[in-house]
Amino acid sequence: MFFSIVIPTYNRLPILQKCLTALERQTLTDSKVTGYEIILVDDGSTDGTLDWVAQNQHQLPHVQTFAQEHQGPSAARNLGVQKAQGDTIIFIDSDLVVTEQFLQAHADALVKGKKQLGSDRLFTYGWVINTCNFENPTSEPYKITDYSAAYFATGNVAIAKKWLEQAGLFDTRFQLYGWEDLELGVRLKKLGLKLIKCPEAVGYHWHPPFNLEQLPRLIDREMQRGRMGVLFYEKHPTFDVKMMIQMTQLHRILWGLLSLGGTLNERTMAPLLQWLINQGKPQLALEIARIFLNWYNVKAVYQAYSDRHKQISIS
Known part of the structure; x- marks a missing residue:
């Protein structure tokens, strides 16, 4: 399988730098994954995101950038899927820092799930661990408050591109905060897709300490x-x-x-x-x-x- 990692971003350059760097350090241990690309969709940022990526392109060989006027994450993810070359899409947010085994863990879970179900109507959902530690986000332990009962959430999910296209992608009327991913999840569930939990695919969701x-x-x-x-x-x-x-x-x-x-x-x-x-x-x-x-x-x-x-x- 070939992964297209779709990341919408809007004025998150400091943590985005850590996000992209971590994705460039992936360790692939077998032939299940033939390669991957990182589709970064800039949703009208004003913090120099695209300039920074262009200046550091030699360190980000997997990254392709696309830009749109500020329309929200639904439109940005849809553009990312449309531009993706991979057969499998991974959605993460631009403030997520993953481990080196992230892609391999999703690949293993997808293959194992397909064998167990006898069908490819599935997607994998990895752990999302919240952290305020900007310097070393991956040091945060898993907490009970990190548990999510969501069926489909775009913080850390891998799914075949064909199912997204068949479901109709994200509804771009969701331009304000919330629900665009869970709404798509309802349509995916109607297609018979099963959720496979994948705790080995860990992403650390950074946010500043509350004040x-x-x-x-x-x-x-x-x-x-x-x-x-x-x-x-x-x-x-x-x-x-x-x-x-x-x-x-x-x-x-x-x-x-x-x-x-x-x-x-x-x-x-x-x-x-x-x-x-x-x-x-x-x-x-x-x-x-x-x-x-x-x-x-x-x-x-x-x-x-x-x-x-x-x-x-x-x-």
Whole structure:
């Protein structure tokens, strides 16, 4: 098999440098993988991403770059798939740093899965370990909070190109944050594809340590996710999707109670969060902040759903 690693990126040059360098250090131990290419799609970055790649092309022999105006990751991944020469696509994000065995692990899991299932209707999903360690991201151990129950997520997944094309690629209407990969996953599941977990294909997802200055962006992201969640539900109006996007009375009651109806928010909880950060526990502070972040998300879902139905009734 020949891998095409598709990476959308937008203003992430420092960690992207580590991402691409790690992908150039792959160790392939047998003939299952005949080669690989790295398809980097720049989604309108303004941080000199394309200039840096061009200046360091001699150190990045597998990298091909393509550029588009800022349209979001769905359009960027679709362009990457269209340009890919490989029969198998690997999606990762541009802030993911992988181990040297990454490609071989996906290849082994794909071959083993095909034998076990007696079919090639499958894809592999590797581990994604979150880390704040920029200098040495691959030193982070696996944590319970790194577990994901997602069926199809583009942080670390390998799938035959033909299944993506048959499913129809990503829906580019998902231009805000969230759900574009899980929505494609629903369509892949309808094609009968099976998820094969591949913990040996490890990627370390870097993000800066949590601080209070990030809260406005995180709140905005949750509100975007709520709006895109309604689009997800409109395409697939099932109870499973309602649970995923938190558009149920259960979620409304749960996060409403935990946040005391929004009384616990970015302002009232700021002293506690800052104290935890000062104690060297930014991750714990972030997990506590998720209480009101989820409340913002649930409110945004219901508001977007209400707005959508008002538009329909007017039209």
